[in-house]
Amino acid sequence: MKISTRLSAMALGFGVCIQAQAGHDTLYQVSTIDALLAGVYEPVAQIGELMRHGDFGLGTFEALDGEAILFEGRIYQAGSDGVVRQMPPNAGTPFMTVTHFDQDLALTPPTEQSYADFQSWLEAALPSRNIAYAIRVVGQFAQVRYRSVPRQSQPYPPLLEASKSQTFFEQQDIRGTLVGFWCPAFTKGINVPGFHLHFLSDDRRHAGHLLDFTLTQGQVVLDLTNDWRVELPMEPSFLDANLEADRSEALHRVEQGKSDE
Template sequence: MRPSLPIAFCFVATQVLATQAAFAQSDRDILFQLSTIDALLAGVYQPLATLDEVLEHGDFGLGTFAGLDGELVLIDGEVYKAAADGTVRRMPGDTATPFISLTWFDADERLQPPPDQDYAAFKTWLEERLPSPNLTYAVRVDGQFAKVRYRSVPAQKPPYRPLKEVAKEQTYFDSENIAGTLIGFWCPSYVKGLNVPSFHLHFLSDDRKSAGHLLDFTLTEGEVTLDPTTGWTLELPMDKAFLRANLGADRAKALHAVEQGEQ
């Protein structure tokens, strides 16, 4: 009966190795996030990391730039800035960001949305098809849009005002009959304070000349690809702007106003 102990030990060791392997396989399925959405709402627009530093964690995502200087779109490893003046340009690796969410995008699920959906109908349609409301999903939509409404925010100078105040000065853009991609995430309601519950998408046209934070659309036809993310890495900046920010307040209403473009 002597072998029983070694056999039991081997069993445990195998289980441990199997678990490690499972985590290793899901390394690409991690959402990396710098700072929190509530810190951004509170006006923490300071440079907290460079693109080179954060792009080690993914090739797909969204965010903003230091000083709230425009909307950030990350697609296929390339970062674009949608400025409030309507220009769109690729940004170099030494550009700084105060807030970004990104992941390595794998097209794990492909879905065909019904034609001519607006954003409200699209949200309902896609939420009914998510494998679970308790995971985070990277969402990519490639298609032809009859209409897209998006916005960008103007660069700020310190002392920074809360995002809800700055958003009153945002610029709205409308494009018609345009091919492009929606890039972003769907997050569960329990991420409130850290990220944006439900959908947060940015738009980038195929010709890379139009981009911004998505407000509404009519999607003539397209394809949705989903990448469920089963882990989060939250990087909390050791910057005094972040350390001193009041992150105890409930900013859900401010977030709703900012995300929907209400004034």
């Protein structure tokens, strides 16, 4: 990976570790976030296929059945019933993004940060807003709030409608890991611009799509990504979907857990 002058300067303060393994700076994705928003929940790939392209990532499962978390080469389902399950390689997914996580940049966030403060702090520290970052945050949380959406039945509703039946969870004084990505604004319609993170507790008993937290202490590790591969499905559900509308507002509401507004 070529590192800019700005990143080289930041390395003096943050201790950049460059990984030169071939193909490891690729973000690999199946389908698009707008297709998911439109209700395209049919499986377009199996988890085992995706794991050939990465050991770290997130997405969802066939029929929107819970939140998917790929961490340290294992795939977890955060179900709407609150149960975290390790899933088999043949589990299907309609949308998922993965990468081989290699540490490029390590940061120590301020203590007692809310999620909103954390986002502002980390965005100000990014070397560039024009590339994607895989984000891993390991820490102790005074509180963490997250959600999961239950399995849907055909005919599949749009994601905003489906999320009205989401289940919210909150844990106190818990240690865990945030897994996810920060994507540039120009990825709108393809992926989630800005932050998209899932939570996974150290004991693997609690997990879901992150909504809020108070971070007592922790460490942030970033993997800079300068290559992006998107596999577009050839299934009729994707090919026939109307993906021309601007779904930015629907995405914002879904990501914030505010489907009833």
